[in-house]
Amino acid sequence: MPCTELYQEPPSTPMRALRDEIRDILRSALVAEARRTRDPRAVHRALGAAGVLAPQWPEQYGGRGVSQVAAAVLVEELAAHDVPDLLHTLTVQIVGSTLLHCADERMKARYLPSFADGTAFGCVLFSEPQAGSDLGVLSTRAVRDGAGHRLYGTKVHSLFAPLADRGLCLARDDNDALTLFLVPLRGEGITIRPVPGITDDAFHEIVLDGVYVSADDIVGEPGQGWAIVVKTLAFERTGLDYYVKALRWYRAIADHLESHGDRLAPGQHDHIELARLHTRLLAAGTLVRRVLTRLDRDELGEEEAAAAKWYTTELAAEVAWWAAELDGDQNMTLGDPSLSQVSHPLDAALREAPGMRISGGTAEMMLETLARLRLDSGAEVRP
Ligand SMILES: Cc1cc2nc3c(=O)[nH]c(=O)nc-3n(C[C@H](O)[C@H](O)[C@H](O)COP(=O)(O)OP(=O)(O)OC[C@H]3O[C@@H](n4cnc5c(N)ncnc54)[C@H](O)[C@@H]3O)c2cc1C
Missing domain, CATH: 1.10.540.10 (Acyl-CoA dehydrogenase/oxidase, N-terminal domain)
Structure with a gap:
């Protein structure tokens, strides 16, 4: 197909x-x-x-x-x-x-x-043990030291921190305003620890214990951190990454079913499901293309980005779950650790898909954002 x-x-x-x-x-x-x-x-x-x-x-x-x-x-x-x-x-x-x-x-x-x-x-240092969906309550502090700042706090769920040279970090300054810093990760005042998880790329906890950040490494103006992060989150929510993963996993399933085609009769449930997900992938591709075009024009709004993130991650999760269901009767050998990621994308899909619905804003928060913006705009919200 x-x-x-x-x-x-x-x-x-x-x-x-x-x-x-x-x-x-x-x-x-x-x-x-x-x-x-x-x-x-x-x-x-x-x-x-x-x-x-x-x-x-x-x-x-x-x-x-x-x-x-x-x-x-x-x-x-x-x-x-x-x-x-x-x-x-x-x-x-x-x-x-x-x-x-x-x-x-x-x-x-x-x-x-x-x-x-x-x-x-680079990597991202936004989330904290008590601040995820509600980043506004984060407690990492940036204390003035000469022309620069020293940062104190703990960040969690950061991916690829050990390979990164700089971390984009949101912290609360002496005026209690959120400021965005580009923190050096290879020097004094930084401890990076892996956190066990089920995905192929490990989470890390980063303890900031007085790491020095010069005035030149503030992104935008001091106190503008929140406004910048709202914009940054839209870059993360185009849906592109999730869409291409869903497509990759879908193709792996389609290839498998095609190579075992003699077991399947036309009209059988698997064929119908293939067609249904194919249609949704086409819709997701259209949505992502529109969002990227809006990004090019610097017109991408919070609402469209939330919709793209929600739709593409729900779809990717659906493809992954379907692969798991098929595994039982199609012998696709999901869950075999010896095949993990290296040779079998569907094995990784099962472990990666749940996190997609959480990272960069959870599915519930995307729906909450959509509902809030719709209500704010006075648009009719249909049940
Ligand atoms: C794969 C992955 C990669 C990540 N990478 C990074 C990274 O590189 N850097 C980084 O800083 N962070 C990263 N994160 C963290 C991610 O941003 C947070 O996990 C996410 O924002 C949710 O925060 P939380 O885990 O604290 O959950 P919480 O905010 O505590 O939410 C728990 C549950 O409550 C629900 N909930 C919360 N508030 C509401 C509400 N108002 N209405 C309805 N439901 C609500 C949520 O939807 C969720 O189901 C990553 C997470 C994952 C899974």
Whole structure:
């Protein structure tokens, strides 16, 4: 059964050329090594050296100035090749995009080129033990020290912190206002501990014990942290990452069913389910494309981003659950640890899908955001 990429580029177009260029790089042995170690930094460096790691950024910061929809080709190809993709999401799509849109020129020039060439990496330090959905109650403190600040507090659920050079960190300053800092993670005052979990990429707890952050490493203005984070969260909620994962998992199931086609009669439940999910994937692709186009125009609103995040993560979870149900009678060997992630994307899907409905804002919070914005706008809310 055919299943479409986000955009089916005709041959001899710049987007197809970009996809081919990325595919050539992802055919290298570096990819197998990244899957085995869960450390994709060498893949990032290869993509960065070719200038395709952040193609949507302006050339002066190491990008190619292409649209967000064109740049989605990279995210699709990382998923299609089973490269651990979250370091890219964190570094380029969240930390990098935040700097691109909200930092001053000096800060952009200092950090973006090294994120774009794969020689430096970022992670996100927002959540705390008592502050997740309600980030506004966070308690990490930024205490003035000369021209800079020293940070004290504990951040949790951070992915890829040990590989990152800088963490985008929200903290409360001496005026009790939320300020956004780009914290150095490789020096004094930082302790990073892994937290056990079921996913392939480990969570970490980060204890900030007086780490020094210079005045140059405040993103935007002091006290603007909350406004910037609301914008940042929209970058995280385009739905692109979840959509490409759902597509990857769907294809793995479809390939499996096709190779066992002799067991299935047309019209059987599995075929109907394949068609139903295929239709929903097409709808999700359309939604994501629209959101990315709005992002390009700097018009992406909180409401659309929440809808895209909710729809794509529910769909990805549905595909993963269906794979689990099929496992029983199709012998797909899910749950076999020896196949974990390295060779079997569906095994990882089962462990990754629940977290998708939580990270970057839970499913309930996305629905709450939609309801609130609809009510605020005075729109009719149908039951
Ligand atoms: C895979 C993954 C990766 C992550 N990566 C990072 C990272 O890199 N950096 C980082 O800082 N954090 C990260 N997080 C943390 C994530 O942002 C939080 O887990 C999330 O915001 C939820 O916060 P919480 O876990 O404290 O749950 P809580 O906020 O305590 O929520 C618990 C439950 O209550 C519900 N709930 C809460 N408030 C409401 C409400 N007002 N209305 C209705 N229901 C509500 C929630 O939906 C949820 O079901 C990650 C999480 C996951 C799963």
